[in-house]
Amino acid sequence: MSQALEERPFGQQKLSLAPMVDKSDRDWRWVMRRISRKTLLYTEMITAPAALRGNRDRVLGFDPEEKPLVLQLGWDEADKLVDAAKIAEDFGYDEINLNCGCPSDKVQQHDFGACLMARPQHVAHLVEAMASATSLPITVKNRIGIRSQKRDISLERYEDLLDFVDQVSQAGCRKFTVHSRIAILEGLSPRENRDIPPLQPDFVYRLKEERPDFFIEINGGYKSVEQIDDALHHVDGVMLGRVALDQPWLLKNADQKWFGESTPSLTRRQVLEAVWPYYERRLSEGASRGLLVQPLMNLFAGEPGAKAWKRHLTEALSGPAKDFLAHASQAVSFMDPKLLDS
Ligand SMILES: Cc1cc2nc3c(=O)[nH]c(=O)nc-3n(C[C@H](O)[C@H](O)[C@H](O)COP(=O)(O)O)c2cc1C
Numbered sequence: 149m150s151q152a153l154e155e156r157p158f159g160q161q162k163l164s165l166a167p168m169v170d171k172s173d174r175d176w177r178w179v180m181r182r183i184s185r186k187t188l189l190y191t192e193m194i195t196a197p198a199a200l201r202g203n204r205d206r207v208l209g210f211d212p213e214e215k216p217l218v219l220q221l222g223w224d225e226a227d228k229l230v231d232a233a234k235i236a237e238d239f240g241y242d243e244i245n246l247n248c249g250c251p252s253d254k255v256q257q258h259d260f261g262a263c264l265m266a267r268p269q270h271v272a273h274l275v276e277a278m279a280s281a282t283s284l285p286i287t288v289k290n291r292i293g294i295r296s297q298k299r300d301i302s303l304e305r306y307e308d309l310l311d312f313v314d315q316v317s318q319a320g321c322r323k324f325t326v327h328s329r330i331a332i333l334e335g336l337s338p339r340e341n342r343d344i345p346p347l348q349p350d351f352v353y354r355l356k357e358e359r360p361d362f363f364i365e366i367n368g369g370y371k372s373v374e375q376i377d378d379a380l381h382h383v384d385g386v387m388l389g390r391v392a393l394d395q396p397w398l399l400k401n402a403d404q405k406w407f408g409e410s411t412p413s414l415t416r417r418q419v420l421e422a423v424w425p426y427y428e429r430r431l432s433e434g435a436s437r438g439l440l441v442q443p444l445m446n447l448f449a450g451e452p453g454a455k456a457w458k459r460h461l462t463e464a465l466s467g468p469a470k471d472f473l474a475h476a477s478q479a480v481s482f483m484d485p486k487l488l489d490s
Pocket of ligand 1: 167289342367388
């Protein structure tokens with residue numbers, strides 16, 4: 149019999165990078181892994197049916213160097229989640245995370261994502277089903293609450309969040325990543341739902357206070373090292389989303405700062421020297437250069453020459469495909485050596 153879920157070791161990293169559809173793809177993760185060896189990485193949300201049908205290597209494949217890596221699944225039917233979880237285990241993922249935070253209309257039509265917060269018993273059932281079928285840790289990412297006029301639901305009090313966590317923890321789940329704003333299920337786009345409902349980190353801090361045995365990770369709006377440090381006085385971990393897309397170099401020194409590593413992190417030059425041969429391989433595997441270039445675009449964000457860097461990469465894209473890497477790698481020669489070597 150497999151180990152009870154509550155006893156399975158899950159990633160206890162102080163820092164993780166968020167699941168982000170169309171952004172946290174394998175190549176972005178590979179590049180981010182060059183910047184931080186220790187930060188926990190998440191895939192984009194993959195629906196259970198997408199994991200089951202179609203080209204599995206394309207949907208679920210990753211490079212072992214991306215690990216530790218969590219697969220985020222979305223769906224509301226136990227049988228499909230179980231099958232997807234088994235496949236994820238075979239692929240070598242370290243953990244499975246169930247999406248209980250996405251408010252998009254498409255996701256709501258299938259009754260998963262944020263609207264699962266209204267069905268904590270069902271979430272517990274889904275977690276238990278995946279735990280019984282695999283030996284992986286199963287974790288949950290949720291909002292602090294939800295509001296839906298159509299469904300006549302208002303779960304916006306701290307007690308509602310606590311009740312959700314308590315019920316789901318009955319299935320053995322011990323790790324919750326909480327986006328500290330409610331999801332409003334009608335009238336706001338997913339993008340607006342990441343900005344308009346106010347952040348309420350106090351809910352998440354209180355949750356950690358009242359459930360000290362659970363690993364509580366906070367998410368939403370973290371943009372600086374100081375803010376992360378401050379949050380870590382209250383909770384176990386911080387998950388970063390958009391800031392990691394916009395300013396990936398914020399993670400430089402994350403390993404020394406939050407994971408006690410003494411080996412220095414790579415410089416930008418070293419990151420890029422690793423990237424080109426990897427990209428050569430990925431291009432030979434059929435990866436799109438338009439996607440490959442994305443993780444590099446903001447490598448110099450906020451620094452002199454950042455615009456020229458982006459322009460050069462964009463020009464490399466418009467040239468002949470066979471020259472793409474040679475052209476893109478030349479962009480380095482336009483950058484200040486001090487920035488490249490720090
Ligand atoms: C482009 C984009 C795609 C996202 N896709 C997902 C997703 O697949 N699963 C998920 O749980 N959250 C998703 N999110 C939400 C993020 O994981 C995170 O909760 C949110 O952006 C708030 O964190 P931040 O303020 O640090 O960006 C996405 C966010 C963005 C910006």
